[in-house]
Amino acid sequence: xxxxxxxxxxxxxxxxxxxxxxxxxxxxxxxxxxxxxxxxxxxxxxxxxxxxxxxxxxxxxxxxxxxxxxxxxxxxxxxxxxxxxxxxxxxxxxxxxxxxxxxxxxxxxxxxxxxxxxxxxxxxxxxxxxxxxxx
Amino acid sequence: xxxxxxxxxxxxxxxxxxxxxxxxxxxxxxxxxxxxxxxxxxxxxxxxxxxxxxxxxxxxxxxxxxxxxxxxxxxxxxxxxxxxxxxxxxxxxxxxxxxxxxxxxxxxxxxxxxxxxxxxxxxxxxxxxxxxxxxxxxxxxxxxxxxxxxxxxxxxxxxxxxxxxxxxxxxxxxxxxxxxxxxxxxxxxxxxxxxxxxxxxxxxxxxxxxxxxxxxxxxxxxxxxxxxxxxxxxxxxxxxxxxxxxxxxxxxxxxxxxxxxxxxxxxxxxxxxxxxxxxxxxxxxxxxxxxxxxxxxxxxxxxxxxxxxxxxxxxxxxxxxxxxxxxxxxxxxxxxxxxxxxxxxxxxxxxxxxxxxxxxxxxxxxxxxxxxxxxxxxxxxxxxxxxxxxxxxxxxxxxxxxxxxxxxxxxxxxxxxxxxxxxxxxxxxxxxxxxxxxxxxxxxxxxxxxxxxxxxxxxxxxxxxxxxxxxxxxxxxxxxxxxxxxxxxxxxxxxxxxxxxxxxxxxxxxxxxxxxxxxxxxxxxxxxxxxx
Numbered sequence: 001x002x003x004x005x006x007x008x009x010x011x012x013x014x015x016x017x018x019x020x021x022x023x024x025x026x027x028x029x030x031x032x033x034x035x036x037x038x039x040x041x042x043x044x045x046x047x048x049x050x051x052x053x054x055x056x057x058x059x060x061x062x063x064x065x066x067x068x069x070x071x072x073x074x075x076x077x078x079x080x081x082x083x084x085x086x087x088x089x090x091x092x093x094x095x096x097x098x099x100x101x102x103x104x105x106x107x108x109x110x111x112x113x114x115x116x117x118x119x120x121x122x123x124x125x126x127x128x129x130x131x132x133x134x135x
Numbered sequence: 136x137x138x139x140x141x142x143x144x145x146x147x148x149x150x151x152x153x154x155x156x157x158x159x160x161x162x163x164x165x166x167x168x169x170x171x172x173x174x175x176x177x178x179x180x181x182x183x184x185x186x187x188x189x190x191x192x193x194x195x196x197x198x199x200x201x202x203x204x205x206x207x208x209x210x211x212x213x214x215x216x217x218x219x220x221x222x223x224x225x226x227x228x229x230x231x232x233x234x235x236x237x238x239x240x241x242x243x244x245x246x247x248x249x250x251x252x253x254x255x256x257x258x259x260x261x262x263x264x265x266x267x268x269x270x271x272x273x274x275x276x277x278x279x280x281x282x283x284x285x286x287x288x289x290x291x292x293x294x295x296x297x298x299x300x301x302x303x304x305x306x307x308x309x310x311x312x313x314x315x316x317x318x319x320x321x322x323x324x325x326x327x328x329x330x331x332x333x334x335x336x337x338x339x340x341x342x343x344x345x346x347x348x349x350x351x352x353x354x355x356x357x358x359x360x361x362x363x364x365x366x367x368x369x370x371x372x373x374x375x376x377x378x379x380x381x382x383x384x385x386x387x388x389x390x391x392x393x394x395x396x397x398x399x400x401x402x403x404x405x406x407x408x409x410x411x412x413x414x415x416x417x418x419x420x421x422x423x424x425x426x427x428x429x430x431x432x433x434x435x436x437x438x439x440x441x442x443x444x445x446x447x448x449x450x451x452x453x454x455x456x457x458x459x460x461x462x463x464x465x466x467x468x469x470x471x472x473x474x475x476x477x478x479x480x481x482x483x484x485x486x487x488x489x490x491x492x493x494x495x496x497x498x499x500x501x502x503x504x505x506x507x508x509x510x511x512x513x514x515x516x517x518x519x520x521x522x523x524x525x526x527x528x529x530x531x532x533x534x535x536x537x538x539x540x541x542x543x544x545x546x547x548x549x550x551x552x553x554x555x556x557x558x559x560x561x562x563x564x565x566x567x568x569x570x571x572x573x574x575x576x577x578x579x580x581x582x583x584x585x586x587x588x589x590x591x592x593x594x595x596x597x598x599x600x601x602x603x604x605x606x607x608x609x610x611x612x613x614x615x616x617x618x619x620x621x622x623x624x625x626x627x628x629x630x631x632x633x634x635x636x637x638x639x640x641x642x643x644x645x646x647x648x649x650x651x652x653x654x655x656x657x658x659x660x661x662x663x664x665x666x667x
Binding site: 013015019062065091092094112113114117 | 456
């Protein structure tokens with residue numbers, strides 16, 4: 001099994017980016033993280049660098065310009081990118097959002113936590129089991 | 136009945152053949168009418184079979200008795216009067232009076248009385264033919280009652296009646312019918328004349344039914360509602376015609392009788408009612424639409440509240456946790472405290488904006504609002520920012536419109552604020568008012584019979600891609616990352632709500648880097664004084 005993972009976090013909220021990175025730093029397995037501030041920027045990064053194939057994409061939903069759902073659709077349309085698991089990372093706990101992104105091809109859904117400890121726990125479990133288990 | 140006095144020679148020398156006498160006797164006996172003869176003093180001398188049947192007395196009972204037996208007491212004076220007239224040689228024909236039967240019933244009787252003369256012309260007796268007209272009288276009274284009832288009905292309903300004889304091409308109209316058709320002359324009426332009064336559009340229908348009623352072989356019953364030009368004043372009236380066709384038994388001549396009623400007022404009332412119902416329905420639909428809209432807005436708001444209001448709260452919790460984890464590291468603690476403070480501030484801003492948004496009511500008081508004053512107020516609020524950013528703002532004269540003063544203030548403030556905020560170079564902002572032609576209005580506004588004023592806010596800022604033009608008016612929708620341009624994403628949603636509260640329309644045009652143009656259409660009455 002691969003020992004060093006790379007993930008791609010797409011989130012316009014710089015505080016949330018920082019919290020996410022802090023959580024990654026203390027995980028059981030080392031993981032690199034590339035960030036983008038919205039869907040359009042993310043697609044540009046992915047398309048500009050064919051060598052960049054992250055192991056996971058963590059995708060926020062509510063973003064300016066291109067939002068998470070549009071970005072997800074674009075990723076799933078791209079033959080080179082569609083195999084990358086996309087995990088939605090959003091404040092929204094609306095069942096409609098969960099349902100809709102699942103239909104668009106999202107692998108999983110993490111609701112943004114109110115504690116960094118909780119986020120760390122979810123990410124550890126996810127990297128071990130490939131499953132999101134929300135507390 | 137013969138009008139020749141009966142002449143009988145004195146004595147019993149009647150010079151008639153036996154056969155003739157027998158025949159006369161048979162006629163008298165078999166007549167349906169009572170035939171009675173009496174002396175000048177009123178003593179009955181003969182009493183035929185019908186007299187027995189009608190009055191109930193037998194011949195034996197009456198012959199030799201005074202005729203007053205069958206005359207009611209209050210009619211007794213008639214007898215001398217009749218005798219006087221007879222004495223003068225007059226005949227009394229069809230004298231209608233009353234007689235009483237043996238069993239006390241009062242009968243209506245028509246009398247024809249002739250004197251009986253001797254050969255010298257002296258009156259020697261009286262011959263009386265009495266016909267029982269009780270049933271006839273009853274029928275006449277019934278007919279009179281029915282006619283009276285009919286006239287009352289006609290008076291009460293203004294129903295006209297008419298007859299038409301197709302052989303003579305002659306209409307006979309009742310006074311009410313004449314009134315309905317507006318015919319004031321007494322000239323004879325024919326079909327051709329009435330045809331000229333028909334409303335042209337209805338003529339084919341009327342002609343068709345009239346022809347079919349003329350041609351039908353059976354007795355028919357016809358109804359038709361159509362329009363006419365009333366003759367005397369040329370007014371267009373709706374009338375309802377109902378007619379029946381009869382065949383006379385004696386000939387094959389058809390005859391029509393019918394009624395006519397002016398239903399213009401009734402129709403107008405009905406149309407008025409239908410119009411009212413339609414209006415109410417429309418109002419209800421509008422209320423329904425606005426309810427749906429407000430439901431959608433609520434739903435959107437609930438969604439947003441779960442997201443945007445939670446976000447700063449979540450950060451406060453997370454950064455507090457991080458402060459606890461790093462209590463020994465003063466720099467980190469300070470950094471996270473700053474984030475906690477800014478999240479709290481953002482939360483507070485959001486709550487204020489949401490409150491502002493929810494307070495915007497379309498039921499606030501509308502009053503004439505001078506947009507020049509509104510603009511002056513708003514620009515003075517931005518004095519400092521305009522100076523700092525070295526912004527140039529050009530304005531054109533604004534009209535006075537019916538509006539909610541505070542909301543229009545907010546509208547101008549938000550749009551000008553956006554132009555000042557979303558820019559990289561010194562802002563150049565142009566605000567102008569024009570009155571667009573009807574064809575230039577957005578399709579949604581063309582449905583309303585209403586003038587509009589078009590206010591354009593134009594800047595040289597960062598702009599946005601045209602594809603986002605509709606989204607930007609959604610609550611909490613932000614096109615730019617919060618790190619670069621602060622804001623809660625409520626400003627334009629507020630603008631949209633304000634414009635909609637005024638039954639207006641707002642739209643936006645832009646290209647990245649080429650500035651943005653916000654166009655606001657607001658209802659406007661050009662007759663209101665424009666203050667320049």
